[in-house]
Amino acid sequence: xxxxxxxxxxxxxxxHICIGLDSDRNKIPEYLRNDEDGILKFxxxxxxxxxxxxxxxxxxxxxxxxxxxxxxxxxxxxxxxMPEDVFVIGDAKRGDIGNTSEMYAYSIxxxxxxxxxxxxxxxxxxxxxxxxxxxxxxxxxxxxTSNAGxxxxxxxxxxxxxxxxxxxxxKAVQWNTKNNLGVVFGATNPIELKEEIDALKSLFVLxxxxxxxxxxxxxxxxxxxxxxxxxxxxxxxxxIIYSDSTENFASSASExxxxxxxxxxxxxNA
Amino acid sequence: xxxxxxxxxxxxxxxHICIGLDSDRNKIPEYLRNDEDGILKFxxxxxxxxxxxxxxxxxxxxxxxxxxxxxxxxxxxxxxxMPEDVFVIGDAKRGDIGNTSEMYAYSIxxxxxxxxxxxxxxxxxxxxxxxxxxxxxxxxxxxxTSNAGxxxxxxxxxxxxxxxxxxxxxKAVQWNTKNNLGVVFGATNPIELKEEIDALKSLFVLxxxxxxxxxxxxxxxxxxxxxxxxxxxxxxxxxIIYSDSTENFASSASExxxxxxxxxxxxxNA
Numbered sequence: 001x002x003x004x005x006x007x008x009x010x011x012x013x014x015x016h017i018c019i020g021l022d023s024d025r026n027k028i029p030e031y032l033r034n035d036e037d038g039i040l041k042f043x044x045x046x047x048x049x050x051x052x053x054x055x056x057x058x059x060x061x062x063x064x065x066x067x068x069x070x071x072x073x074x075x076x077x078x079x080x081x082m083p084e085d086v087f088v089i090g091d092a093k094r095g096d097i098g099n100t101s102e103m104y105a106y107s108i109x110x111x112x113x114x115x116x117x118x119x120x121x122x123x124x125x126x127x128x129x130x131x132x133x134x135x136x137x138x139x140x141x142x143x144x145t146s147n148a149g150x151x152x153x154x155x156x157x158x159x160x161x162x163x164x165x166x167x168x169x170x171k172a173v174q175w176n177t178k179n180n181l182g183v184v185f186g187a188t189n190p191i192e193l194k195e196e197i198d199a200l201k202s203l204f205v206l207x208x209x210x211x212x213x214x215x216x217x218x219x220x221x222x223x224x225x226x227x228x229x230x231x232x233x234x235x236x237x238x239x240i241i242y243s244d245s246t247e248n249f250a251s252s253a254s255e256x257x258x259x260x261x262x263x264x265x266x267x268x269n270a
Numbered sequence: 271x272x273x274x275x276x277x278x279x280x281x282x283x284x285x286h287i288c289i290g291l292d293s294d295r296n297k298i299p300e301y302l303r304n305d306e307d308g309i310l311k312f313x314x315x316x317x318x319x320x321x322x323x324x325x326x327x328x329x330x331x332x333x334x335x336x337x338x339x340x341x342x343x344x345x346x347x348x349x350x351x352m353p354e355d356v357f358v359i360g361d362a363k364r365g366d367i368g369n370t371s372e373m374y375a376y377s378i379x380x381x382x383x384x385x386x387x388x389x390x391x392x393x394x395x396x397x398x399x400x401x402x403x404x405x406x407x408x409x410x411x412x413x414x415t416s417n418a419g420x421x422x423x424x425x426x427x428x429x430x431x432x433x434x435x436x437x438x439x440x441k442a443v444q445w446n447t448k449n450n451l452g453v454v455f456g457a458t459n460p461i462e463l464k465e466e467i468d469a470l471k472s473l474f475v476l477x478x479x480x481x482x483x484x485x486x487x488x489x490x491x492x493x494x495x496x497x498x499x500x501x502x503x504x505x506x507x508x509x510i511i512y513s514d515s516t517e518n519f520a521s522s523a524s525e526x527x528x529x530x531x532x533x534x535x536x537x538x539n540a
Contacts, residue, residue: 022370054348062366062373068344068381076338093366095390096332097417097478100292103332111338120365120390124419142392147367149394152441153434160428164434171422208367 002136004180005113007087007204010055011230014268016221017260018056018089018206020237021046021078022063028237029245033144043078045250046241053257055233056087058206059114079112087115089206092143095120095127102130109134116140118184118206121168125175135178138204143168146186165192169199176202184208187215187234190223197227204234211239217260221267227246236260272406273385274450277326277357277474281500284538286491287530288359288476289523290507291316291348292330295337297508299515305331313348315520316511323527325503326357328476328510336531349382357385359476363412365390365397386410386452388476391438395445405448408474413438416456416479435462439469446472454478457485457504460493465495476487476503483508487530491537506530 011125025041032038047057052129064075082088090112094104108117108131116138119128144165154165162170172181182204185193193207204222209215217234224232240260244252279442287316293309302308317327334345352358360382364374378387378401386408389398401409414424414435424435432440442451452474453464463477475494479485487504514522 024373060366060370062364062370062377063391066373066377066381068346068377071341072335072342075385078394093364093390094332096330096363097415100330100332103294103336107332107336120363120392122390122392122420122423123415123417124424126417127415128354128419136306136356145367145393145397147393147396149396149398152394153392153437154394156434156437157429159429159431161429166428167423167426188283 001085003087004136004138006085006115007056009085010087011233014264015053015261016232016233016234016264017054018058018233019050019054019240019257020058020060020091020208020235021241024063024239027242029247030203031247031248037074039074040077042249044081047081047083048152048247049250049254050240050257051083051086052268053254053261054086056089056116057082058089058091058235058237065120075112079114083235089116089118090114090138091118093118093120093247095123097123098126101127105130105134109137118142121171123150125171128175132178132180134181138180138182140182140184140204140206141168141172143172143183144185144189144192146188146213146215150186159221164169165254166199169196169203173199173202173213182206187217187220188213190216190219191222193220197229201227201229203231206235207232208235209232211236217263218267221264222270225268234260271355273357274406274498276355276385277408279355280325280357281503284534285323285531286502286504286534287324287527288326288328288503288505289316289320289324289510289527290328290330290361290478290505291511292333292507293511297512299517299519300377309344310347314351316523317351317353319520319524320527321353321356323524323531324356326359326386327352328359328361328505328507330361345382348385359386359388359410360384361388363388363390363394367393368396368400371397375400375404379407388412391441395441397443398432402445402450404450405450408450410452410454410474410476411438411442413442413453413463414455414459416458416483418483420456427463436466436469439466439473443469443472452476457487457490458483460486460489463490463493465494467499470498471497472498473501474497476505477502478505480504481506487533488537492540493532495538504530
């Protein structure tokens with residue numbers, strides 16, 4: 001199944017929640033922490049209990065890299081667990097000169113077999129092109145993020161009168177000749193999201209910041225659905241995967257996911 | 271030996287060349303390509319023959335990540351080869367929300383034991399702080415890069431009249447309370463470098479773009495030395511490590527490095 005088809009099918013079904021598998025050995029249930037394969041077992045249970053209702057999984061490479069080859073092994077084995085029909089984002093935030101970006105793109109799409117990646121725009125078009133050339137994959141470029149530091153550069157005003165993040169969106173729209181681009185837009189910026197909703201219509205949008213960071217799922221869903229746009233994914237990590245620290249963590253994750261889906265359904269039907 | 275001491279000592283000795291160990295299985299001498307440990311052997315020979323005359327090594331993580339856990343194993347073993355007194359940069363171009371950046375910083379500084387890292391500024395201060403908190407390490411923030419795409423965002427004019435890369439330098443200076451920051455500034459921008467030379471004086475500067483990309487070592491060295499500033503590292507990758515495709519590659523690398531050092535010496539004495 002093609003990556004873009006996996007994603008589109010779930011979005012059409014009203015499934016918009018992306019579960020961030022930020023699996024940290026210090027935060028998984030205690031009985032798994034000293035288990036050599038603890039992270040893998042944690043991931044397997046979360047995936048098994050949520051794979052029908054989720055839109056996508058997002059894997060943060062930092063959480064695996066920090067354990068060196070042992071961590072990369074856990075990542076490779078986690079990727080082996082992924083159901084054939086679920087879209088998986090490699091949250092890598094890469095971006096480098098062309099020949100290096102080629103290596104990263106190979107790593108993400110051909111070695112680890114992710115369906116999608118997150119990218120830093122700073123170095124411009126040729127730093128991103130090696131990713132864009134994978135026609136079937138979806139490339140999410142950072143536009144406006146959910147952290148306080150978004151004020152430092154992303155929200156600087158350009159002499160054109162636009163903000164830098166608006167120029168990133170503008171460029172992403174121009175570069176989207178293969179319909180395989182998206183942007184990352186923090187759910188903590190609901191006003192800016194409303195302002196950009198027309199500009200975003202040709203792009204997939206990945207929205208972190210709901211849950212622990214304070215963004216509102218209802219705001220996001222109503223902004224997109226009001227515009228007749230279903231091409232959005234709302235990432236939730238900690239509020240789903242760490243909502244229960246007992247052996248029941250997986251069923252609790254599933255329940256939380258269903259609650260999020262239900263909240264979106266209410267907005268859609270309103 | 272502290273990271274910053276390793277770097278400062280070599281810079282004081284007039285050693286400014288950073289060798290980029292962009293070791294690619296398809297570019298190393300043919301007799302090593304099918305050797306399981308080919309990249310490691312290549313690196314060992316380059317390091318052995320250049321460790322006295324080099325300023326630093328820069329390792330591009332992409333070249334290792336792309337081979338998954340096998341590649342990470344080669345990276346870990348390459349790090350084991352590094353002489354105690356040579357500064358090693360993890361060219362990772364990371365930058366993410368705080369708790370993720372903590373993981374990346376741990377990975378770079380505590381797992382792989384790099385002396386230094388390269389960082390993407392786009393997400394702002396809190397995305398970089400976990401790196402800055404390693405007081406003894408040097409953090410190079412991307413300012414103006416050597417690729418064509420630097421025109422897309424880095425060279426956009428802000429409503430303050432400054433360019434975005436100038437604002438990044440400005441912020442790096444402000445954030446440098448621990449004297450452990452630097453910037454990446456492409457050697458392909460000699461005019462901009464001259465303009466910024468005063469602004470850069472409190473920062474270490476890593477300059478890629480000499481050699482294959484067309485930047486001039488003489489321009490860079492004379493700009494810095496004219497300003498009485500020795501805090502610069504010029505990265506050369508392909509022009510040193512791939513200058514000879516026979517079994518003599520290591521002595522050829524050493525000879526090329528000595529030639530670069532000699533060119534700098536002539537400038538300094540001029």
